[in-house]
Amino acid sequence: YSVNTTTGLLTVSPNAGLAPGIYEITVAVGFQQTNPDDPNYEANFRDLQDYQIITVIVGTPPVANNDFFTLQGDTPAPINLLTNDIDIDGTLDLTSIEIVEQPAHGTVTANDDGTVNYIADGSGYMGLGSFTYRMKDNLGLYSNTATVNFSIAPEGVILVTSLSDNLNATDKKVSIREAMLAANNDSISDVSPKGNGADIIMFDPALFDGQENTINLSAMLPIIDDVSIIAPTSEAGTPLLTLNMTSANRHFNITDDDVNVLEVSLQNLKLTNGQRTGSTNVNGGSIFNAEHLVLINSELMNNHTVNGYGGAIYNTGTLEISNSFFQNNSSILSSGGAIASIGGSVTLTNTTLDNNSVEGHGGGIYASNANISLINSTLSLNSVSMGSGGGLYQLNGELTINGSRIVGNDSQSQSGGGGLYIDSATTLITGSTIHDNRSSGTAGGLIQFAGDLTVHSSTISENSAVLGNGGGIFNGAYTSLIINSTISGNTASEYGAGIYYSDPQGFISTAIHNSTIADNHAGSYGGGVFSAGYAAPVNNSIIADNTAFDDGADVYGYLSGSYSLIESTSGVDTFATTNFILGQDPGLLPLGDYGGLTQTHALNSSSVAIDAGNPAFDGSAFDPALTLDQRGFNRVIDSNNDSIVRVDMGAFEAEGIQGSADLTVKWQSTNVGTSGQTGSLPTNADFIDEFNPVIVEIWVSISNSSNYGLVSAQVDFGFDATYLTADSIDYGPGFNLSQTGIIDNETGTITGLGAATDLSDYGAETLVLLARVRLTVKQVPLNADGEYIHPVADLNFQISNSILTSSQGDATVTEGSAVNLTLVPALYDLNDDGAINYRDLIAFVGVYNKTPGSPDADLAWAADFDRSGKVDYRDLILMVSNYGKVQGSGNLLVHPSNYSEVWQQDFLLASLINTEESDAAAITTDEVEPVLEAAKQQLAAVYDDSVTETLSDVKIEIVELPQNQLAKADAANNTIYLDVDAAGWGWFVDGTPFLNEEFNASTAGLFDAKLFSNASGHIDLLTVLLHELNHLLGHEHSPDSLLMQSELTPGERKLPADRDLEATDDFFGGFQTADFDGIN
Incomplete structure (x- = not known):
């Protein structure tokens, strides 16, 4: 060592051969004297000096190396950090680990054995993280600072952390292929955790950050063990991950070539551009499944096979698909444009197969010896060019179609079956619509050979057999039943536009019960039914208004049965019938929405088919019991108020005498002349101001009978007495007898407002004026000090306790919704004295x-x-x-x-005015409440829980708003007013408001209704409630806020775009679908 006498710096320089260790040097430190000749020098020196021991550690510092670990669960097993750390001339001190920087979503604590513990922070974070540390060796030398990267996922989850498709053991990331390898082999692949039985594969949220992303696959992904692959979704539920195939291969091959059945789940995936070509193993362009596969909330598009079955999926096992969408898949030179199942079973729920195509059979689905179920699903615009079954082809097995739509499919060959082609299967179709399908040959709607066919509570309409028989149904089944169904508007170039019975060898039985066959047209014989081989039994049914170019407008051939109506008897032999009505017009209304899930032909009030069915009809004799008509309304009632309860003929059961009572609020009286009648309900005023008069007109009608008019009418009327005074009642010109009504301006009511008429058939299917109530507005303060004038109040006008008596007795009355209008001060009365002067x-x-x-x-x-x-x-x-x-x-x-x-800038308007006469159903508060709660939850997530109390007591009122107003919010009384029928567009009430199943995402926060979905063409209630709740929270209209724009287009959904949440929390929430039970 050496000492610098000027600076006092001690420099220690160990010899090269000095052994590692701890050495001590004793150093004396003092002050230098300026006079060494002083006789007291030595004594003074000793008094001014001190001694210090300096410890010198001789050795090489330990080296801490960076690490990567894969962690599972909130408290994973201890992590051994020192495994790859070294000390060349000593040993590592296991107790000396020091955490320099903690991870972002948890805490790391050091143990005394060289390990650390990771404890999650409870946020549910899933993804990559890191922390840094250093440590000492046995001599006390510190290491460098090393970084530990890690992935964290729930217990049992293999987390994909890369968008690449590779097997790279050095990149410290897990690709989907490496994750599948670990799951298949119960092994470790790269830095993945070890697979263990039924694994779950999920994806690092950081790969998406709420946006869509793609993994380009270079080869097929085999699945040979139980696994669930759960990809993320947007907040709206749209899949964010696309698996795009870049080679001539399918995405997934699901089979272990063993008798044991694998359980496989694929969720929230977009599978695109899968393809199989060649001569072997070419089935299934996207997925080959021989196990039990559950496919949820996924989209399969642009997948193809050449010479193989199943453009998207080939199935021999059990296939369950829900909330998914198949489009533009194809099978060239083979069958099953979207799905082919040879054996096994397929169940589709809330799923659409659209615009898929084949050259062989089954544009949407091809099934052989398989059981197929369609539940609330749609086959649309699928096609076959050389085979049969534009929508579906089924050979053997069971086919069940419930609550579904088979729409716009096309068979371009002579083989037939534009919608469905069925051979030797057991078929049950309930509550479904088969519409606008086309066959270049036979059977526009459906064709069935052999097997058993049942069509129940369904509508088969506007299908066409361009060069053949059976526009709606070509029936060659051994047994067949048409029950509670409507067959309408179908065409065939030859025979049997509605139904063609082919008289197959092996025929057992057929029957038509409580059904309506109307408006079909045949180019030759049998516009409604062609039944030349045997007498088809027809019971409690209507066959009318059909046409045929040659003969048999309604029926050509033979009929049997009882209590049915045949309008045209030309060409039909009814020798085996009893109690038929022949040659009379049943008074059918056009095919339309008269309630229920499917369209029907309603009966006019004077129809001879009302109460004309079998008086001994027993609905419980059917299986299931036939207690409801096709729409779901009671099947046996007194439909004509003659005190006789008896079933009607046809699929539609007419209701008893029905009446309506409505009101409108006007500035000027409606001109009704001396008749007191109007063709349609007048429009309401846009608002009320304190100067303009307020005229309330009350309209009544017998709504479903042209023969039985009103004898008398009476209502109670309510108004807001805080701002209004009722001055007088003027009765309609037709109500000139027994005029009553008590005005009470304290309570804002007029009770017993009624009158009688001596006119015959008055108000029969025509609105007539019962009375006009004239009101004045009390003076309203201007309140324009320092701000623009604001509306004063929202005023309700409502009728209740309506009693309409017809010549056949009291009617069942439907009352119109309350009318709600905004009250504003008079703008020009600046001194507020009631006159503009x-x-x-x-x-x-x-x-x-x-x-x-x-x-x-x-x-x-x-x-x-x-x-x-x-x-x-x-x-x-x-x-x-x-x-x-x-x-x-x-x-x-x-x-x-x-x-x-x-x-009035806070009103939410429909962007389009519905010029058609609305038949939209009135919404009820019971329907609104669940969607309101969902909207509150979404806003609580957007802002924070502080809004929960503010929105806890929001009230809903269903009212009639003027013109194209959809809703408005009144913060003064915490009330949202909803227009009764969404300005004529009808409300879409979402039963699953968190999933957005009826919509496709277009831009962030904006969604468009899917083709043929229940949301299409209607106003989304969830969007409107989110909008109005924001008003109650103080937010105004803004063109910069998607949700808070002043207009909403039918079929649109808008959701809050900005959420004050951690991105990863949102992202992880996207995994929580209705079918995902969590991770055990």
Whole structure:
């Protein structure tokens, strides 16, 4: 060693051969004397010096090396950090690990044995993380700082952390192929955890960050063990992961070539561009399944086979598909455009197969010796070019179709079956629609040979057999039943446009019960039914309004049965029938939505088919019991109010005498002449102001009978007495007898408002005016101090306790919803004295050319009538146009052209006006409540739980809003007003509002209704409630906020785009589908 006497620096320089260890050097430190000749020098020196022991550690510091670990669960097993760390001249101190930087989503603590523990922070984080550490050796030397990277996932989950498709043991990332290898072999692959039996494969949220991403596969992924692959979704439930095949191969090959059945689940995947070509193993363009496969919330598109079955999926095992979508898949030179199943079973639930194609059989599905079930699913626009079954081809097995739609499919060959081709199967079709399918040959809708066919509570409509028989049904089944169903509008170039019976060898039985066959057309014989081989039994049914070019407009051939109506008897032999009505018009209304899941032909009120069915009809004799008509309404009632309860003929059971009572709120009376009638319900005023008169018109009708009119009518009427006074009642010109009504302006009611008529058939299927109630508005304060004038209140007008008596007795009354209108002050009465006069003009001149908010110009807020930002000549013209008008005089105020836009700017409007007469069902508060709760939960996630209390007592009122208004919110009483029928578009009430199953995502937060979905063409209730709840929270309309824009288009869904949540929490929440039970 050496000492620098100037600086006092001690330099230790161990010899090269010095052994590693701990050495001590004793150093004396003192002060230098300036006078060494002083006789006391030595004594003073000793007094001023000190001694210090310096410890010198001789050795090489240990080396800490970076690590990667795969962790599972919130508290994984201890991690041995020191395994790859080294100390060349000593030993590592196991107790000395020091965590330098903690991970972001957990805590690492050191143990005394060289291991550390990871404890998750409870956020549910799944993905990659890191921390840093250092340690000492036995001599106390510190190592460098090393980084430990790790992946963390729930227990039992193999986490994919790379979007590559490789087997790279050095990249410290897990690809989907490496994850599959670990799951298949119960082994470790790269840095994946070891597979263990039924594994779950999930994906690092950081790979997506809420956006879609793609893994390009270079080869097939084999599955030979139980596994669930769960990909992430957006907040709206749309799959984010696309597996795109880049070679001539399928995505998944699911088989272990063993008798044991594997359990496999694929969730939230988009599978694209799979393809199989060649001469062997070519079935299944995207998936080959020989096990038990559950496919959930996935999309299979643009997959293909050449010479193989199943453009998307080939199945020999058990296949269950839900909430999924297949499109543009094809099988060239073979069958099953989307799915082929040879043996096994296939169940589709809430799934659509659209625009798939084959050259062989089954544009959507091909099944041989398999059991197929379609539940609430759709086969649409699928096609075959040379085979049969545009939508589906089934040979043997069982076919069950429930609540589904077979729509727009096409068989371009002579083989037939535009919608369905069925051979030797047991077929049950219930609550379904087979519509607008086409065959270039025979059987536009469906064809069945041999086997058993049952069609129950379904509609087969507008299908066409271009060059053949059986536009709706070609029936060659051994046994067949048509029950509670409608066959309408089908065409065939030859025989049997509605049903063609082919008289197969082996025929056992057939029957038609309680069904309607109408409006079909045959190019030759049998417009409704062709039954030349045997007498088809027809019971309690209607065959009418059909046409045929040659003969047998309704039926050609033989019929048997009882209590049915055949309008045209030409070409039909009815010798075996009893109690038929022949040659009479049944009075069918056009095919339409008269309630229920499927379209029907309603009966007009004078139909001879009403109460004309078998008086001994017993619905319980059927299996299942036939207690409801096709729509789901009671099957046996007194439909014509003759006190006789008896079944009707046909699929539709007419209701008893029905009445309606409605009101409208106007500024001016509706001109009804001397008849008191109007063709349609007048439109309501857009709003109410304190000057314009308020006229409430009450309209009544017998809505389903042209023969039985009103004898008397009576309602109770309610209004808001806080702001309104009822002045008088004027009765309609037809109600000139027994006029009653008690006005109570304290409670805001008129009770017993009624009258009688001596006119015959008055109000029979026509709206007639019962009464007009004239009201005036109480004076409303202007309140324009420092801000624009705001609406004062939302006023409800409602009728209740309606009693309509017809010549056949009391009717069942449907009351219209309350009308809700906004009350606003009179704009031009600036001094608020009830008259627009010179005082108001002087006040106006005082702020002319000033802007709202200017000093000493508070009244400019009120005088800027068009809200242009300045009191100018346009406002002057409006003031002059209204000059001299007095409250209650009946003179209508002239409002700015943009009045509805700028003065009532928080109304949510339908972007399109429905010009068609609406038959949309009225929504109920019971239907609204579950969706309201879902909307509250979504907003609580957006903002935080602080809004929960604010929104806890939100009230819903179903009312009639003017024009295209959908809803409005009143923060004063925490109420949302919903238009009864969504401005004529009808409400879409989502039974699963968190899943967005009826929609396709277009941009962030914006969704469009899927083709043929229940949401298509309707107003989404969830979006409207989210919008109005935001108003209650204080948010205004904004063009920059998707959800808070002022207009909503039918078929759109808008969700909050910005959520104050950690991205990974949102992402992990995307895995939680209804079918995912969590991770054990």
